[in-house]
Amino acid sequence: MRLKISSECILGNFARRVEKLSGQRLLTCYQCGNCSASCPMGFAMEVLPHQIVRLVHLGQVEKALKANTIWMCASCITCTVSCPRGVDIARILEAIRFLVLKERKVADIYGPAQAPEEMLQKAPLEGLTGIFRKFSV
């Protein structure tokens, strides 16, 4: 991946807000990739979780948000418990989702109107609540 980086874009506004919302420092991550290796949804992600952390840190927000990563994340906390640096990466991904939703940067909100009838009829309620809350702020 080719990135254009300048001193202005590193740890920019978006990255700072992610840090504040998640309570995590992005630079604590040393890019070992343990989180991504352990992620059960990694196979379905266009960009891996640890790469999202670096992209946001480097100010490459568009690239980070274009990927399906944050929407594929199941908040299963496997990444967080695998991180040797103690980074709560599940919180970082949630903070990014939160900012994206708050600024309405996403077109495909998922709510009861979008869910197939079969899911609404059969899925357990914690699943429905979980997925709808993931798409709301």
Next chain:
Amino acid sequence: MKIPYYPGCTMVERAKHYNASGLASAKALGIELEELPKWTCCGATFPLTLDRIAGLTSPARVLVRTRMEKAEELVTLCPFCYNTLKRVNFALKNNPEERRRINAYLKDDFEREGSTYENYTGEEVKVLHFLEVIRDRIGFDNLKDHIKTDLKGLKVASYYGCMLLRPEKELNFDDTDNPSIMDELFAALGCEIIDFPHKVECCGSYISLNSPEAALQSSYDIILSAQRFGADAIAVTCSLCAFNLDERQGAMMEKFGPTPPMPILYFSQLLALALGVPQEECGFQLHAVDPRPLLESYELITAEAK
């Protein structure tokens, strides 16, 4: 032994057989799980960003309600409820500002209802999963005194999923990488324990509701792995796991080709069966993959009473 019980909405709606078999098991063990009066939804997911006070308030309300009942403990079956309630206790205990704001809000709320409000600090009510109650109050070794039907070497793979285990430092439920609580339970009931590498892998959780194809892969890996290690059935603690592994098995066959059906049971259904709860009360008929042929082949249930 009487302990307040928080069912959560799934238990009274779509996982009635989990609820019924759990309550029946408790009763057979001499534990009275008493439904918390006026309980409200816990919100299902713990908010992971730091400024979402509303997301913390609904689970906190449940804990405050428990305390009003003069109770110091609250038992759950649903791992989502367990995770959310327990993490909120941790957050309240460790974050004074959140604690202040949430208490201010709830005080208002409860006083309007006519109750006297006492500040809640995150330490007054201990959240327990029913499995912990069995392990710590009854003891797996003592279960034999209660067992009516030995489970005759039924090969059970215990699938733990995520919400009971992670994050370990907040939940402190069992070893995150290699949990054993369900295996110990089933060993005590006379099952053959099938250890398999996918027991703590996420099944796809609620991603199955909006990206079914992706989640299907995660769920299928779990079933295949249990099959390879020789399991007759997979035991679960979570109704979302049950949905992904049981209800979605038909879709797996369509996508990945036919495999032998893998029955998915709540741990409480097998426990109830062992404790002599009548099979009609265990809800074995409520599964997408019918577990009855398997249980009949082990002569654990009889065919007539279907």
